[in-house]
Amino acid sequence: MEPVSEVSGRAIPFGRKNIDTDIIIPAHWLKTISREGLGRGAFQALREDPANIFDQEEFKGAPILIAGDNFGCGSSREHAAWALLDMGIKAVIAPSFSDIFSGNAFKNGILTVVLPQEQVDRLLEVARTDPINIDLTTQTVTTPFQDRFAFEIDPFRKHCLLNGLDEVGLTLSRDEAIAGYETMQAAQMPWFAKGTGLAA
Amino acid sequence: MASRPRTLYEKIWDAHVVEDRDDGTSILYIDRHLVHEVTSPQAFEALRLSGRKVRRPELTLAVPDHNLPTTPRLDSAGHRLPIADPESAQQLAALERNAPEFGIRYISATDAQQGIVHVVGPEQAFSLPGATIVCGDSHTACHGGIGALAFGIGTSEVEHVLATQTLLLKQSKTMEIVVDGDLTPGVTPKDLILHIIGVIGTAGGTGHVIEYRGKVFEEMSIEGRLTVCNMSIEGGARAGLIAPDEKTFAYLKGRPYAPKGSDWDEALAWWKTLHSDKGATFDKSVRINAADIQPTVTWGTSPEDVVPIGGVVPAPESFSDPSKQDAARASLDYMGLEPGQKLAEVEVQNIFIGSCTNSRIEDLRAAAAVLKGRKKANNVKWAIVVPGSGLVKRQAEEEGLDKIFIEAGLEWREPGCSACLGMNPDKVPAGERCVSTSNRNFVGRQGPGSRTHLVSPAMAAAAAVTGHLTDVRELME
Numbered sequence: 001m002e003p004v005s006e007v008s009g010r011a012i013p014f015g016r017k018n019i020d021t022d023i024i025i026p027a028h029w030l031k032t033i034s035r036e037g038l039g040r041g042a043f044q045a046l047r048e049d050p051a052n053i054f055d056q057e058e059f060k061g062a063p064i065l066i067a068g069d070n071f072g073c074g075s076s077r078e079h080a081a082w083a084l085l086d087m088g089i090k091a092v093i094a095p096s097f098s099d100i101f102s103g104n105a106f107k108n109g110i111l112t113v114v115l116p117q118e119q120v121d122r123l124l125e126v127a128r129t130d131p132i133n134i135d136l137t138t139q140t141v142t143t144p145f146q147d148r149f150a151f152e153i154d155p156f157r158k159h160c161l162l163n164g165l166d167e168v169g170l171t172l173s174r175d176e177a178i179a180g181y182e183t184m185q186a187a188q189m190p191w192f193a194k195g196t197g198l199a200a
Numbered sequence: 201m202a203s204r205p206r207t208l209y210e211k212i213w214d215a216h217v218v219e220d221r222d223d224g225t226s227i228l229y230i231d232r233h234l235v236h237e238v239t240s241p242q243a244f245e246a247l248r249l250s251g252r253k254v255r256r257p258e259l260t261l262a263v264p265d266h267n268l269p270t271t272p273r274l275d276s277a278g279h280r281l282p283i284a285d286p287e288s289a290q291q292l293a294a295l296e297r298n299a300p301e302f303g304i305r306y307i308s309a310t311d312a313q314q315g316i317v318h319v320v321g322p323e324q325a326f327s328l329p330g331a332t333i334v335c336g337d338s339h340t341a342c343h344g345g346i347g348a349l350a351f352g353i354g355t356s357e358v359e360h361v362l363a364t365q366t367l368l369l370k371q372s373k374t375m376e377i378v379v380d381g382d383l384t385p386g387v388t389p390k391d392l393i394l395h396i397i398g399v400i401g402t403a404g405g406t407g408h409v410i411e412y413r414g415k416v417f418e419e420m421s422i423e424g425r426l427t428v429c430n431m432s433i434e435g436g437a438r439a440g441l442i443a444p445d446e447k448t449f450a451y452l453k454g455r456p457y458a459p460k461g462s463d464w465d466e467a468l469a470w471w472k473t474l475h476s477d478k479g480a481t482f483d484k485s486v487r488i489n490a491a492d493i494q495p496t497v498t499w500g501t502s503p504e505d506v507v508p509i510g511g512v513v514p515a516p517e518s519f520s521d522p523s524k525q526d527a528a529r530a531s532l533d534y535m536g537l538e539p540g541q542k543l544a545e546v547e548v549q550n551i552f553i554g555s556c557t558n559s560r561i562e563d564l565r566a567a568a569a570v571l572k573g574r575k576k577a578n579n580v581k582w583a584i585v586v587p588g589s590g591l592v593k594r595q596a597e598e599e600g601l602d603k604i605f606i607e608a609g610l611e612w613r614e615p616g617c618s619a620c621l622g623m624n625p626d627k628v629p630a631g632e633r634c635v636s637t638s639n640r641n642f643v644g645r646q647g648p649g650s651r652t653h654l655v656s657p658a659m660a661a662a663a664a665v666t667g668h669l670t671d672v673r674e675l676m677e
């Protein structure tokens with residue numbers, strides 16, 4: 001995964017509440033076999049309206065999305081995170097996220113920033129005309145107008161994002177412990193793999 | 201050695217911890233991984249992109265189920281028939297390519313062993329008591345019926361398990377659901393779990409692993425236990441389990457992947473220790489009396505929207521929670537039902553007997569017992585029976601159940617997920633009702649605009665005969 005320390009640029013002032021993963025990426029896109037290309041299906045129903053915000057020239061490829069409360073609720077589909085990533089989104093700012101969505105976003109290197117509603121409202125206003133900056137190192141969101149909002153983030157997630165560490169890579173670095181467990185299991189519960197017809 | 205009394209969940213958890221980490225999560229070893237075509241392609245893609253291998257390919261079993269059409273898969277000359285939907289075909293082709301590339305055992309669409317992952321696992325004894333079992337599918341909880349700690353995972357986690365044979369997890373809280381007494385005739389494990397979800401609500405088990413305890417579960421068949429555990433996720437719990445016992449051991453013994461010889465004896469010795477200790481405490485406890493439960497049916501679009509078949513559609517105002525009132529109004533509107541309407545008078549057009557909840561041989565026998573010598577009602581336009589696996593299908597045919605279904609006017613299909621979620625061509629038309637033995641009555645689950653009533657196999661058969669939701673006990677001698 002790419003390390004993330006700063007995300008800055010235009011932010012899509014979306015702002016709607018209770019956006020579920022079905023709105024982010026409709027179910028029929030689940031039949032794909034790749035993580036790529038899902039950006040075309042992102043917010044499909046909303047984008048049928050020619051005046052939708054996502055397709056306005058100035059917000060195309062914007063790296064930040066500003067959403068409302070409870071963003072990413074509903075089904076656990078990871079395709080929602082992939083769709084945002086494929087649109088070019090690297091960070092989402094909202095008053096709250098569904099747990100599963102923020103976990104999926106994190107696993108895919110998308111930064112989720114939780115800020116109180118008033119601050120999100122202020123950013124929605126700024127985003128119409130100006131860029132926004134998110135600095136993960138200092139945990140602040142700033143605007144060209146002296147706004148400066150601090151946010152909290154789980155230290156483990158911060159560490160992983162800053163260093164571009166994915167969970168698989170992190171766990172693989174514990175290979176010795178895993179191998180140790182396997183040796184123990186093979187000795188104490190050999191039937192889990194051996195003699196079951198499963199041993200390689 | 202731990203001297204503190206532990207729950208079954210804690211025992212299985214403790215036996216699989218590779219390492220506890222500072223952030224409160226643990227690296228947990230995974231013994232068995234089931235893979236199907238929908239949630240795995242991107243996991244394999246990620247492995248390929250990062251040049252990573254599958255750590256223990258022999259602990260993963262792949263089988264297609266969600267997309268497969270349930271119409272015949274071979275032509276009269278024995279050649280495989282193509283799958284019409286290009287996207288379904290592509291997902292199947294991807295699994296067929298990925299499994300051998302990564303050295304994973306693969307059951308193909310035309311093998312007799314093919315079936316729904318959660319039916320195949322226990323049937324092959326790939327799933328074992330005390331094992332940690334995962335699958336990119338929320339109904340993995342099903343395997344808890346044989347005493348395994350089994351839960352659904354997302355695609356990134358599928359990749360994580362493939363690459364490391366472990367997962368990063370926080371230990372869950374524990375919840376016991378104790379059901380004492382006896383189920384009355386006509387009341388099945390499906391009615392019981394629907395009733396339980398009605399009692400605890402769809403968020404009742406959130407953050408918890410449920411252990412089902414009490415006389416009812418001790419006396420229940422393994423297949424019934426699989427049905428109950430299957431729907432734990434509908435009660436908000438990621439996993440549900442039942443302590444393995446002599447019935448479990450008898451069920452598993454001799455199946456293809458069950459331990460053999462002295463390995464069996466060693467395994468058995470450990471399995472016999474897998475029960476919650478006397479004095480073990482649960483974070484939450486619910487008690488239910490089996491005798492109170494009636495054949496149960498859902499009226500709304502959430503699995504907690506249940507009523508006994510003799511009941512009426514509730515009025516939204518009868519719920520105290522305002523958000524539940526709104527949800528109920530939306531449900532009734534979607535379902536085309538009126539408050540006060542008798543459930544047993546609701547006419548139906550479609551019947552689906554199948555899904556990982558209710559497609560095993562006992563389920564088919566229960567449906568056939570009701571249908572024997574009867575015919576489906578004329579207003580029922582579409583009624584299909586989809587066995588959970590090729591082996592279930594064969595067994596049913598040996599017992600002549602297929603003939604009973606066909607003579608009653610139902611269609612006898614090839615195994616797969618089918619109308620449970622309508623990823624294949626088996627969909628319920630918009631605005632029509634389906635009496636279904638599956639597990640989710642969500643908006644559009646069985647096809648856009650479809651209206652689902654969840655029931656047991658016997659109740660689905662009864663509705664097929666009368667053409668409306670029906671108390672199966674009226675059709676039993």
Ligand code: SF4
Pocket residue numbers: 265266316317318337339555556557616617618620621638639
């Ligand atoms: S039968 Fe239904 S619930 Fe079960 S695995 Fe298939 S789609 Fe999921």
